[in-house]
Every structure is written in C-alpha cells, then in structure tokens.
Amino acid sequence: MFPNVKGDMACFPWRVFWIIQALVDVTLSQETYAPHSIRIEGDLTLGGLFPVHARGVSGEPCGDIKKENGIHRLEAMLYALDQINSDDELLPNITLGARVLDTCSRDTYALEQSLTFVQALIQKDTSDVRCTNGEPPVFVKPEKVVGVIGASASSVSIMVANILRLFQIPQISYASTAPELSDDRRYDFFSRVVPPDSFQAQAMVDIVKLMGWNYVSTVASEGSYGEKGVEAFMQISREAGGICIAQSLKIPHDHKQADFDKIIRQLLDTSLARAVIIFAYDEDIRGILNASKRADQVGHFLWIGSDSWGAKNSTIQGLEDAAIGAVTILPKRATVEGFDNYFTSRTLENNRRNVWFAEFWEENFNCKLMSSSKKEDTSRKCTVFGLFNRGPGLRHQAPPPSTLQQPQDIICSRGYDLGWAEGQERIGIDSYYEQEGKVQFVIDAVYAMAHALHNMQKDLCPDQSGVCGEMEHAGGKKLLKYIRSVSFNGSTGTSVTFNRNGDAPGRYNLFQYQMNINSTPRYKVIGEWAETLKLHINEMQWPNGEMKIPISVCSLPCKTGQRKKIVKGMPCCWHCEPCDGYQYQFDETSCKLCAYNMRPNANHTGCQPIPIVKLEWHSPWAIIPVFLAMLGIIATTFVMATFIRYNDTPIVRASGRELSYVLLTGIFLCYIITFVMIAMPDIAVCSFRRIFLGLGMCISYAALLTKTNRIYRIFEEGKKSVTPPKLISPTSQLAITSSLISVQLLGVLIWFGVDPPNTIIDYDEQKTINPDKARGVLKCDITDLQIICSLGYSILLMVTCTIYAIKTRGVPENFNEAKPIGFTMYTTCIVWLAFIPIFFGTAQSAEKLYIQTTTLTISMNLSASVALGMLYMPKVYVIIFHPELNVQKRKRSFKAVATAATMTSRLSHKPSDRPNGEAKTELCENVDPNSLAAKKKYVSYNDLVI
Numbered sequence: 001m002f003p004n005v006k007g008d009m010a011c012f013p014w015r016v017f018w019i020i021q022a023l024v025d026v027t028l029s030q031e032t033y034a035p036h037s038i039r040i041e042g043d044l045t046l047g048g049l050f051p052v053h054a055r056g057v058s059g060e061p062c063g064d065i066k067k068e069n070g071i072h073r074l075e076a077m078l079y080a081l082d083q084i085n086s087d088d089e090l091l092p093n094i095t096l097g098a099r100v101l102d103t104c105s106r107d108t109y110a111l112e113q114s115l116t117f118v119q120a121l122i123q124k125d126t127s128d129v130r131c132t133n134g135e136p137p138v139f140v141k142p143e144k145v146v147g148v149i150g151a152s153a154s155s156v157s158i159m160v161a162n163i164l165r166l167f168q169i170p171q172i173s174y175a176s177t178a179p180e181l182s183d184d185r186r187y188d189f190f191s192r193v194v195p196p197d198s199f200q201a202q203a204m205v206d207i208v209k210l211m212g213w214n215y216v217s218t219v220a221s222e223g224s225y226g227e228k229g230v231e232a233f234m235q236i237s238r239e240a241g242g243i244c245i246a247q248s249l250k251i252p253h254d255h256k257q258a259d260f261d262k263i264i265r266q267l268l269d270t271s272l273a274r275a276v277i278i279f280a281y282d283e284d285i286r287g288i289l290n291a292s293k294r295a296d297q298v299g300h301f302l303w304i305g306s307d308s309w310g311a312k313n314s315t316i317q318g319l320e321d322a323a324i325g326a327v328t329i330l331p332k333r334a335t336v337e338g339f340d341n342y343f344t345s346r347t348l349e350n351n352r353r354n355v356w357f358a359e360f361w362e363e364n365f366n367c368k369l370m371s372s373s374k375k376e377d378t379s380r381k382c383t384v385f386g387l388f389n390r391g392p393g394l395r396h397q398a399p400p401p402s403t404l405q406q407p408q409d410i411i412c413s414r415g416y417d418l419g420w421a422e423g424q425e426r427i428g429i430d431s432y433y434e435q436e437g438k439v440q441f442v443i444d445a446v447y448a449m450a451h452a453l454h455n456m457q458k459d460l461c462p463d464q465s466g467v468c469g470e471m472e473h474a475g476g477k478k479l480l481k482y483i484r485s486v487s488f489n490g491s492t493g494t495s496v497t498f499n500r501n502g503d504a505p506g507r508y509n510l511f512q513y514q515m516n517i518n519s520t521p522r523y524k525v526i527g528e529w530a531e532t533l534k535l536h537i538n539e540m541q542w543p544n545g546e547m548k549i550p551i552s553v554c555s556l557p558c559k560t561g562q563r564k565k566i567v568k569g570m571p572c573c574w575h576c577e578p579c580d581g582y583q584y585q586f587d588e589t590s591c592k593l594c595a596y597n598m599r600p601n602a603n604h605t606g607c608q609p610i611p612i613v614k615l616e617w618h619s620p621w622a623i624i625p626v627f628l629a630m631l632g633i634i635a636t637t638f639v640m641a642t643f644i645r646y647n648d649t650p651i652v653r654a655s656g657r658e659l660s661y662v663l664l665t666g667i668f669l670c671y672i673i674t675f676v677m678i679a680m681p682d683i684a685v686c687s688f689r690r691i692f693l694g695l696g697m698c699i700s701y702a703a704l705l706t707k708t709n710r711i712y713r714i715f716e717e718g719k720k721s722v723t724p725p726k727l728i729s730p731t732s733q734l735a736i737t738s739s740l741i742s743v744q745l746l747g748v749l750i751w752f753g754v755d756p757p758n759t760i761i762d763y764d765e766q767k768t769i770n771p772d773k774a775r776g777v778l779k780c781d782i783t784d785l786q787i788i789c790s791l792g793y794s795i796l797l798m799v800t801c802t803i804y805a806i807k808t809r810g811v812p813e814n815f816n817e818a819k820p821i822g823f824t825m826y827t828t829c830i831v832w833l834a835f836i837p838i839f840f841g842t843a844q845s846a847e848k849l850y851i852q853t854t855t856l857t858i859s860m861n862l863s864a865s866v867a868l869g870m871l872y873m874p875k876v877y878v879i880i881f882h883p884e885l886n887v888q889k890r891k892r893s894f895k896a897v898a899t900a901a902t903m904t905s906r907l908s909h910k911p912s913d914r915p916n917g918e919a920k921t922e923l924c925e926n927v928d929p930n931s932l933a934a935k936k937k938y939v940s941y942n943d944l945v946i
C-alpha cells in the first residue's frame with residue numbers, strides 16, 4: 001500500500017534518508033526481546049503512541065508507569081480496534097491490527113520508537129546478518145503502518161510528525177493541542193480530534209474576564225505545549241485588553257524540587273495575582289502543587305489548569321488540598337460506557353496483549369506480582385493463581401537509546417516465556433477507577449482512521465471486499481484526504497470532523513475541583529465553552545471557604561472621587577489619587593476643576609453651586625455696628641430735637657444753627673449708612689451705598705471745615721485789622737458747605753453715569769482651601785478702590801479740617817468751638833488711621849466682607865459719635881440741665897475778638913511759658929473780668945455770634 005522508499009527517493013532529502021537508514025540498521029543489529037511494544041495482527045496496521053511511562057530521571061529514558069495517560073488511553077485504542085473489528089459494517093472483511101509503542105513522555109525517545117513505523121518502507125540489506133548457529137535469519141516482513149494514532153504530548157507529536165510526514169504516514173492525535181500543529185504546511189500529515197490550544201487560551205481568557213480578574217500569572221512546562229499555550233493566552237488577553245500578566249514562568253525539562261520552590265516564591269512576589277494559568281504536564285503540575293504546600297500557600301493560588309490537568313485524579317493524588325478551587329479545562333467529552341465495562345473487566349489473564357498490563361496491575365493494586373518485581377514501595381503480594389515465568393521481570397525496562405528495541409519478530413530470537421498469572425483483584429472494585437478524560441478522543445481517533453480506510457476501500461475497491469491492490473498502493477496522501485473528510489458520530493454521539501488544518505472544533509468542558517457534601521474532593525462540571533463561555537458561577541467553590549469570587553487584581557478599584565493613576569506599562573496597576581480641592585472626578589483617570597461658581601459635591605463625583613452668602617442682620621459682624629448706629633441715631637435725633645426745641649435759645653443760636661443742623665444731618669447719615677451697608681444688596685441698596693457712603697462724612701466734615709476755616713479766618717483777620725473777614729455769615733457758611741458737598745455729589749453722579757450700580761456674586765472672596773467652606777458673596781459692584789475714592793474726598797475734608805483745628809488750637813477756649821472741633825478731628829483722624837490698615841489688611845481674608853463692612857461702619861459710627869459727643873452733648877447738657885446758663889450775656893464785638901487774637905498771637909510766641917501753646921485764663925480775664933467759672937461755661941457759647 002505504501003510506496004517503496006527507494007522507489008520514491010526523489011521526495012526525500014538524501015541526508016535525512018541516510019540518517020534514518022543508519023538508525024534502522026542499528027536497530028536491526030541490536031536484538032532485544034523485552035516486550036516494549038504491543039503487536040496486534042491485522043490486515044492493516046495502525047501505529048499507536050502512548051505515554052505509558054513518565055519521563056525517566058537520572059539518565060533513564062523512562063520512569064514510572066502512567067496509569068491514566070498511558071494505560072487507559074492505550075487500552076482505549078485496543079478497545080476501539082476490538083469494536084471496529086467486530087463491526088460488520090465498518091471495514092467489513094478487514095481486520096485492523098496495531099503496533100503500539102511507549103513514548104515515555106519524551107520526544108527524543110518517541111522519535112526512536114516511531115522509526116518502527118517506517119521500517120517497512122525502507123528496504124534493508126540483510127545479506128550480512130547471520131543467526132548464532134550460522135544460518136541466515138528469516139525476517140518476518142515488518143508490518144506496514146497505514147496511520148498512527150498519537151501522540152499525547154505535543155512535543156512528542158511534533159517530533160514524530162516530522163518523520164511521519166517524510167514517509168507520508170497520516171497521524172491522528174487524541175491529545176496534542178499545541179497551536180503550532182495547526183500549521184498545515186509543516187505538519188501536513190497531522191490531524192487531531194482535539195481542538196488546538198488557541199481555543200483553550202480563548203476559553204481561559206473568557207474565564208479570567210468573567211471572574212473579574214485582571215492580574216494573572218502564567219506557568220508553563222518547557223516545550224511546545226506549555227510555552228505555545230501560554231503564548232496564545234497572552235496574545236489573546238492582550239488583544240482582549242484588560243488583563244495583565246504579572247509573571248510568566250517556565251518549568252524546565254530537567255527540573256528539581258528547588259525549581260518548583262523558586263517558581264512559587266516568584267509567584268508570591270506578585271501575590272495579588274492569585275490566579276495562575278497553568279499550561280503544564282502532569283508531573284509539573286504535581287511539582288507546583290507540592291511546592292505550594294511546602295510554602296504553606298495552600299488556598300492562596302487560584303489555578304486555571306489546561307487540558308493536561310483536565311479532570312485527572314492521578315495528577316493531584318495526595319495534593320488534593322492544594323488543588324481545591326482549581327478550574328480546569330478539558331475538550332468536551334463524555335464517558336464511554338462501553339470502555340468502562342471493557343476496562344474494568346480486564347485481568348492479567350484476558351489482557352495478555354498489553355505488555356505493560358502487569359506493571360499497571362502492580363501499580364494499580366499496589367502489590368507485587370513476584371518477589372523479583374521492581375516495585376519497591378510495597379512488599380504486599382498480588383493474589384496469584386499458579387506459577388508463571390516472566391523472564392527479565394515485570395517492571396518495564398526501557399533499552400538505552402543506543403540499543404533501540406527491536407519490534408520486529410525475528411524467528412531466530414530466543415522466545416520470551418510469558419506465564420501470566422491471574423490476579424484476583426478487580427479494577428474498579430479493588431482500586432479506584434475513573435475513565436481518563438481523553439479516552440473518548442483515543443477511540444474517536446481510531447474510528448476516524450477506520451472510517452477513512454473504510455471510505456477509501458469503498459472508493460478504491462468497489463467490487464471487492466478486503467484490501468485490494470489499489471488500496472495497497474494508494475499511499476498516505478490519499479488516506480489523509482479521506483481522513484480530513486470524515487464525518488461521523490463519535491463514541492459519545494458527538495460528531496467527529498476536521499477542519500482544513502486537521503483540527504477539531506473548539507468545545508470544552510470546564511471543571512472545578514471541589515469538596516462535595518461528604519467532604520470528598522472531586523471534579524465538578526461548572527460550565528462549558530464553545531465559542532462563548534457558559535459558567536455556572538453559583539456552583540463554584542473557593543479555597544479557604546471564601547464565599548465570594550476571590551480577587552486577582554493588581555489594584556483595587558479606586559473609591560468614588562478618586563482617579564486612577566496608571567503605573568507605566570501596566571494598565572491593570574494604578575494608584576488612586578483623590579480629586580481634591582475644587583476638582584471632581586471627570587472620568588476614571590482624570591480629575592477636573594469645577595466651574596468658578598461651583599464646588600465639588602461631597603464625594604467629588606460632580607460639581608454643585610457654591611452657596612451664596614451676604615452679611616446677615618443677625619451676624620455678630622452686623623449686630624455691633626447696628627447697635628452703635630441705633631444708639632447714635634437716637635442720640636442724634638435727641639440732639640436735633642433738643643436744638644429744634646431750643647432753637648431760639650442763646651446756646652443754640654451761638655452754635656451756629658444752620659451749620660449745626662447740617663452737621664447733625666451729616667452725623668445722622670453716618671449712622672444711617674450702617675443699615676445701608678448691611679442690607680441685602682440689590683440695585684436700590686447699591687445705589688444708596690454709593691450715594692451715602694461718602695455723603696454723611698462729607699456733610700459732617702464740610703460743615704466742620706467751614707467752621708474751623710471761619711474761626712481761622714476771623715482770628716487771622718483779627719491779627720491784621722479790626723474789620724471782619726468776608727463770608728462768615730451763616731448764609732455764606734451754608735453756601736461754602738453746600739459747595740463742598742456738591743463736589744462729592746458730582747463725583748457720585750459721574751460714578752453713576754460711568755458705571756451703573758449693580759450687584760455681583762464674588763466667588764473669589766471666600767474661595768477657601770476647603771471647598772466645603774467656599775461661599776459666593778452677594779455684594780454691590782463696588783470695589784475697594786471705589787470705596788476709598790468715595791471716602792477720599794471726605795478724608796481730604798477731614799484732614800483739612802484737622803489742619804485748621806491745629807491752626808486754631810491757640811484760640812481761646814471761649815472763642816466758640818475751636819477746641820472741641822480740634823479734639824473731634826484728632827480723634828477722628830486716629831479712628832480713620834486705624835481704619836485704613838484694617839480695611840486693606842483684610843483684603844485677602846475669607847471674612848473680608850464682614851470685617852470690612854464692620855470696620856467701615858464702626859469707624860463711621862465712631863467718628864460721628866465723636867463729633868456728636870464732643871460738639872453737641874455739652875450744649876445739650878447745658879440746655880437741659882442748666883437752663884440758667886442758657887441766657888444772653890453779651891455780644892462780643894469783632895474788636896474784642898481782634899484784641900483776643902492779638903493777645904493769643906503774642907502769647908503763642910512764648911512757647912516756653914505755655915508749652916502746649918494754649919492761652920487760657922489770661923485771655924479770658926481780659927475779655928471778661930467777671931468770675932472765671934461763669935466765663936468758662938458762658939462765654940464760649942456766646943462768642944462770635946455776629
């Protein structure tokens with residue numbers, strides 16, 4: 001059926017062919033008779049590759065027997081062959097035989113073994129070969145292997161696929177899932193009944209995402225399966241986004257315990273990445289779980305195991321606690337009932353065809369079949385009937401790589417005397433049995449091969465039963481076509497098909513290793529994946545009794561009002577920064593400033609308007625000035641009332657009634673302004689503020705200035721002549737005062753014209769560091785400068801008035817009000833000198849509005865009170881309490897004033913006599929020789945009434 005290699009030589013590179021020829025020659029020259037392969041006779045032979053043994057340690061190619069991956073799967077192939085051979089419809093009249101080899105889970109060893117499959121295709125020169133008795137040997141024609149079932153590990157399949165494609169032998173794997181085997185140009189004769197790991201990686205990404213994990217580590221066995229699987233996971237997760245790989249670790253081929261300990265230590269370096277994707281072979285998974293136990297980290301890691309973990313018990317035997325919670329993946333399959341019956345009925349007696357079965361038996365029942373058995377960990381004997389002779393012993397011994405086993409049956413060989421004993425033990429009764437997860441795929445793979453051969457036979461041998469000549473010579477290429485086009489319902493009813501790359505569709509079952517109600521751990525199906533993920537999260541259990549899905553994230557989500565500051569190069573890791581001050585959380589990663597009239601809400605997720613405040617009547621800042629103002633208004637009203645009532649009495653007349661009323665009006669306005677300043681700002685109030693702010697003071701100081709100026713002029717004039725100066729009549733004084741006031745009014749008028757009054761909300765004034773305390777201040781559209789300008793004119797009048805007061809300080813006391821005016825002005829100046837720094841010093845304060853309003857109003861109240869108290873209270877006192885003094889004494893002529901002025905001038909030139917420059921009694925005595933006491937009270941009120 002298969003091409004003679006020599007005849008087809010043009011297809012092969014010479015060098016490769018030569019190497020293979022050399023290897024085969026070595027094989028032929030080294031005859032060993034250990035039962036290292038299973039041979040089942042048939043019309044057509046299928047090759048089988050199974051990891052019957054684990055990888056050996058310390059130079060040994062093979063290690064311990066693998067009960068599930070090895071024996072279960074191998075028996076599945078034998079079972080499938082039995083089924084096909086007994087099926088009258090599938091390959092009728094054709095018996096399928098097999099040559100089954102052990103790969104010892106090692107690619108290099110499997111390569112040597114699989115040369116067996118190509119022997120029949122290589123013509124051998126055996127002319128030199130002689131038996132020990134000198135006769136030429138009779139070679140049994142090596143069987144032609146039409147197709148190979150296997151292998152398990154991807155690295156083994158890749159290695160074997162390379163050689164099988166040279167000889168055009170189709171291969172169907174039941175477990176190799178590495179993505180690179182999908183490359184139909186490099187592995188064109190390779191097909192598989194399991195999906196490639198690109199699907200598995202996608203399923204893992206979907207699980208990780210559904211669990212809300214974004215920070216995971218990966219662990220891979222060195223080689224195509226682990227490394228390429230993790231690579232696929234990383235690529236898909238990168239494309240999907242939102243998953244970061246904390247660590248990507250590799251388990252070396254030749255590992256030691258320390259390697260696993262180191263891996264666990266490294267995983268713990270990023271302990272927040274609790275989820276660990278593990279694409280590793282059984283032994284490596286055991287190593288990792290063991291190391292996690294040694295590190296006392298049972299329950300810390302959330303394992304996501306690939307198909308090689310699947311639902312295998314052997315992988316986690318003795319490490320159950322460390323595996324609790326692990327989520328594992330297995331290509332979608334179902335238990336093949338028929339196989340269970342077949343396998344559990346296998347005994348040493350009825351399963352002689354399986355050369356490794358005795359070894360399995362010992363391992364499975366933990367007993368020794370004979371004392372020379374190599375099983376060391378027990379001395380218990382298996383139950384045996386009768387005697388048997390097993391030659392070199394039951395334990396499998398692999399030949400060293402250089403002495404390849406000879407699977408050919410050579411007639412002259414020393415017969416291997418196998419005497420099988422029947423054990424009383426029964427699989428599934430005396431030992432735990434659960435069908436291995438890939439048994440279904442082994443059966444499906446064998447059936448796929450059988451169906452392909454069946455279809456091929458029907459096509460090539462239409463009128464013949466059995467293998468016809470055309471089929472014999474059809475070649476592997478043709479068979480491959482038939483394999484790729486099969487479509488049938490597999491052992492569990494699911495359809496078996498291959499895509500153009502020879503892959504099966506991606507369908508998976510998802511398991512979780514859980515404790516059941518009886519506290520016995522087991523794998524529980526928790527969902528499935530077929531393009532999309534279906535996971536029953538409520539059926540999942542987590543290690544350490546955690547009730548909620550454990551987290552595996554680099555950083556916890558930020559609290560509301562905090563932004564993520566992503567760590568460079570790690571989109572899943574971030575620091576949380578609060579959006580503080582006037583910032584609010586704009587989106588996940590940024591804060592923004594609220595608008596000028598807004599402040600952030602309590603959790604900084606948005607902005608809200610800043611509350612608006614104004615000076616309230618009940619505020620302590622308002623109460624004090626209002627109280628003072630009220631007192632002042634009462635006092636002023638009282639003084640006014642008194643003056644009006646006693647309008648024609650000498651004291652009132654002598655105090656210059658007209659200007660007194662003007663001055664009292666100014667004082668009154670100074671008090672009134674307090675209310676205007678505190679009232680809620682609106683356009684009317686703001687207009688009043690503009691008008692009255694400076695007006696009260698302006699009126700007061702205009703009147704006082706007029707008075708002091710008049711006194712000054714009179715005395716100055718008095719020094720020079722006896723004629724009175726001009727403009728000293730009440731009318732003139734009123735005119736002067738009015739013209740002074742009109743300047744202020746004109747200014748205000750211009751101000752109104754240039755900048756009409758308005759209210760504003762000042763958000764800067766109370767923009768406190770703590771936005772909770774921020775306030776918008778409702779106020780009139782009057783700047784500090786405008787206030788000062790408005791008051792400036794009055795201050796100018798006040799200063800001028802003070803200068804005149806100083807100049808007239810030497811005027812005799814009894815010359816009218818020069819002295820009290822002087823005191824009034826000094827005090828007022830002090831008040832306003834104190835006002836200026838307070839007013840401007842608090843410009844930056846959050847309490848500015850209150851402080852400034854209060855100081856301004858208090859200053860006004862004080863200066864008004866000083867004027868009222870100093871100038872009018874004594875008069876009112878005399879008017880009310882000493883009416884006997886409120887009588888016309890005499891009128892002083894200007895001449896008398898002039899004399900007094902001259903005297904004053906003279907005296908004032910003797911400062912040594914009167915250090916403060918005051919002329920007192922002498923002058924009084926001059927002008928009024930009557931009693932001094934009477935003069936003090938009387939004269940001063942009657943002076944200068946002209």
Ligand code: GLU
Pocket residue numbers: 069152153154155175176177178225307308309310438
């Ligand atoms: N899928 C694995 C691989 O490709 C083998 C898993 C198994 O043998 O169960 O190497």
